[in-house]
Amino acid sequence: MFEKILDIIFPPKCIFCNKILNYGVKSSICENCNLKIPFLNGRDINLIKTNNYFDDIICVCEYSGIIKEALIKYKFFNRPSFGRTFAKLIYDKIKGMTDWEKVDIIIGVPLHRKKEKKRGYNQAHLISKQLGRLLEIKVNKNILVRTKNTDSQSLLNRADRLRNVKDAFLVTDSNLVKDKSILILDDILTTGTTLDECCKALKDAGARKVIAAVIATGRKF
Numbered sequence: 001m002f003e004k005i006l007d008i009i010f011p012p013k014c015i016f017c018n019k020i021l022n023y024g025v026k027s028s029i030c031e032n033c034n035l036k037i038p039f040l041n042g043r044d045i046n047l048i049k050t051n052n053y054f055d056d057i058i059c060v061c062e063y064s065g066i067i068k069e070a071l072i073k074y075k076f077f078n079r080p081s082f083g084r085t086f087a088k089l090i091y092d093k094i095k096g097m098t099d100w101e102k103v104d105i106i107i108g109v110p111l112h113r114k115k116e117k118k119r120g121y122n123q124a125h126l127i128s129k130q131l132g133r134l135l136e137i138k139v140n141k142n143i144l145v146r147t148k149n150t151d152s153q154s155l156l157n158r159a160d161r162l163r164n165v166k167d168a169f170l171v172t173d174s175n176l177v178k179d180k181s182i183l184i185l186d187d188i189l190t191t192g193t194t195l196d197e198c199c200k201a202l203k204d205a206g207a208r209k210v211i212a213a214v215i216a217t218g219r220k221f
């Protein structure tokens, strides 16, 4: 009911082109923009073959075009509301997977508390929260924390990225992780070092299975 009232006061708009959408839509993407999203087919991602700590990876689209623009706005230009639409994109991808096995917990890649305070929100956590609602799976923000306030990864090469995030994550209570299957979510995957460090921390704490999920990747494969 509350959401309905909000829809009337603030009609939903397409996050890409601002077109006003019908009331009650589940994702804020107009038909026209939906056609422009650089979706990846299947789960054709080669990362699994290299030494990664995740057991599988789900990646919705390429980091280009309208998705790239929207993710930049989402993260750096204060658009936390976009999280709902990004969650729906991951949800639709998961629903289309025939081998999807329900996980026990969903976690967003944590930000260091100082960075989160500065940005006002953790973009990965906001997507996780909405995805948890759609999939009816628990989301836990406190199991994994970022202990190192690392430099931005975007200007670093792979070796420096690795050094930058090494041991940056800590599992706060391994009892909550032990023997669990976990979906860990981030907005963008570039070299994969950040996500991989998270997965390593979770595996070291006894997680049975860790699946990574991202909205977009800039990796060529």
Ligand SMILES: [Zn+2]
Pocket: 014, 015, 016, 017, 018, 019, 029, 030, 031, 032, 033, 034
């Ligand atoms: Zn649109």
